[in-house]
Amino acid sequence: MTLVFASEQTAEGILKALLHQRTVVYYQDTLIGKAKYLDAIFAESIEIITPELILQGNKPAFLQIHNHSDISYSLVRDGKLDDISFPEKVTLQPHKTVRLPLRGESDQTRGKYLIHLPYRVSNLWVAPREGLKIDLSLIVEYQVPEE
Helix, strand or coil, X not given: CEXXXXXXXXXXXXXXXXXXCCEEEEECCEEEECHHHHHHHHHHHEEECCCEEEEECCECEEEEEEECCCCCEEEEECCCECCXXXXXXXXXXXXXXXXXXXXXXXXXXXXXXXXXXXXEEEEEEEECCEEEEEEEEEEXXXXXXXX
16 A cells, blocks of 8 residues: 655645655555655654653653554664663554653662653664664653652
């Protein structure tokens, strides 16, 4: 199946979109296309339910993400962050909410920070078998662990 991003709903609009490669192909649970179109689809599909979390030492806090689309997304961690651990792999099932456990890596970190969890969406291809790079952004407040 091919998704066509036409500016108008006419044969001419569709032809123009095809000629300018404003398309995404859907095949076997994978979307293939230009990063700007895949990124737009992904961004409109997901909602971060808990955009602010409090971390106390290595006690887990849960980032909740809801997938509003009919497509399952497979996320693979694409790097690490110094003061926080987060899952290596995450599957965002269609019309479901997932809870990602996040943990602080240090009892010394304090304050509120905007962080970006680096992932690749392994079933959104921008090149052969190359997943779309995305960041899950949230605000994390590091606090002294409760005794």
